[in-house]
Amino acid sequence: MRHRPECGVLSIAGRWHVAVVLVLVLVLLLMSGSGSAVLAQTAATTMTATTVATASVQGQALASKSGCLSCHGLVHTQVGPGFAQVAARYRDDAGAPEHLAAKIRSGGVGIWGRLIMPRQPQVSEADAALLAKWVLSQPSPP
Numbered sequence: 001m002r003h004r005p006e007c008g009v010l011s012i013a014g015r016w017h018v019a020v021v022l023v024l025v026l027v028l029l030l031m032s033g034s035g036s037a038v039l040a041q042t043a044a045t046t047m048t049a050t051t052v053a054t055a056s057v058q059g060q061a062l063a064s065k066s067g068c069l070s071c072h073g074l075v076h077t078q079v080g081p082g083f084a085q086v087a088a089r090y091r092d093d094a095g096a097p098e099h100l101a102a103k104i105r106s107g108g109v110g111i112w113g114r115l116i117m118p119r120q121p122q123v124s125e126a127d128a129a130l131l132a133k134w135v136l137s138q139p140s141p142p
Ligand code: HEC
Pocket: 063, 066, 067, 068, 069, 070, 071, 072, 079, 080, 081, 086, 100, 103, 104, 108, 109, 110, 111, 112, 113, 114, 115, 116, 117, 118, 120, 123, 131, 132, 135
């Protein structure tokens, strides 16, 4: 048989795989023995992250359905301020959720410039509260 160096490389790579899988299995076995609390915690963390992500997706869907995104960008100013800018402005304002929820329905002018935000009567009070929370949860602009 002729010696083919690439075969050797392949078989080392193959053994590496086996070793990695073995280590993983060992870790899993150890965890299931003594670390079921760790597993439960990991599951809980994953669930919290999923809930937060779901809230953010719902907020965006609601904003889109309510027509907010035709004037507001998520980050930068379009017609109205970017929602990340709104979040940054009210970050230390404990009354912001109620204030903005009311503002979303009544509209306004003069806080961000000379353009008017029209009233949004199609938005229910409950949806306005959700939208205000979602707007305030936007990460700071880069
Ligand atoms: C026709 C364009 C337009 C639409 C539609 C619109 N906005 Fe606005 N929005 C504006 C403008 C312009 C401002 C700035 C008003 C100001 O300077 O006081 C603003 C301001 C805001 C503010 C900041 C208010 C403040 O007091 O700082 C929030 C929060 C907001 N909009 C949320 C929303 C949400 C949520 C929706 C959808 C239900 C929406 N907007 C729909 C144009 C719009």
